[in-house]
Amino acid sequence: MFAVLSAIARLIGIGGVLFIGLLIYEEGVPGANRIPFLTSIPVIGDLTAGRVHTYAAQQVKLATSNMVTKFERDAIASQLATERLLLSQANRAAADDRARATEALKQKTQAEAALEARIAADTGPDGGRWSEEDDRWNIAR
Structure with missing residues (x-):
């Protein structure tokens, strides 16, 4: 050689x-x-x-790794956007539920107060009196 x-x-x-x-x-x-x-x-x-082939292979590896990284970054960004959307929808639903619960509690308090007022107004010498509503209920029963 x-x-x-x-x-x-x-x-x-x-x-x-x-x-x-x-x-x-x-x-x-x-x-x-x-x-x-x-x-x-x-x-x-x-x-x-050769240096040319080696350099080209390194550039292909670098570009491929950047593409994978870009793909992963885009996937994570998409997942984050979806989770933020779901979180905002859940927060809106929770706020609506709280508003409905507050309104239902207010209506319950008003109904109990009205019932207590009717009970207090329904006194007589015999301890109570029948109303037309009671008669209709008794007949329907």
Whole structure:
């Protein structure tokens, strides 16, 4: 191997060897990037795949990771918006329920006061009197 390299160096000179070496460093060995395990070896992979291919692969990984991150961020933002909408609907429903409960309590208090007033007004020597409403109820029973 060393003999071949020295013969090539004598033929094209040190400048030619450096040019070919830099070309291989930039572009890689043709067809070597198709060998999957060869490009995964740290130093040999950089030399065989080339700087251009390695840089492109890193950029693809970076872009893909940003796309996944953007997708996750959009999904979380959508979920947050949905939860905020549900929270506002729940708060509105709770406020409506509180208002109805307050109104029902007010009506109950008024009905109890009216009942107490009717009971207080319904006194006589016999301890109570029948009204027309009581007669209708007795007949319907």
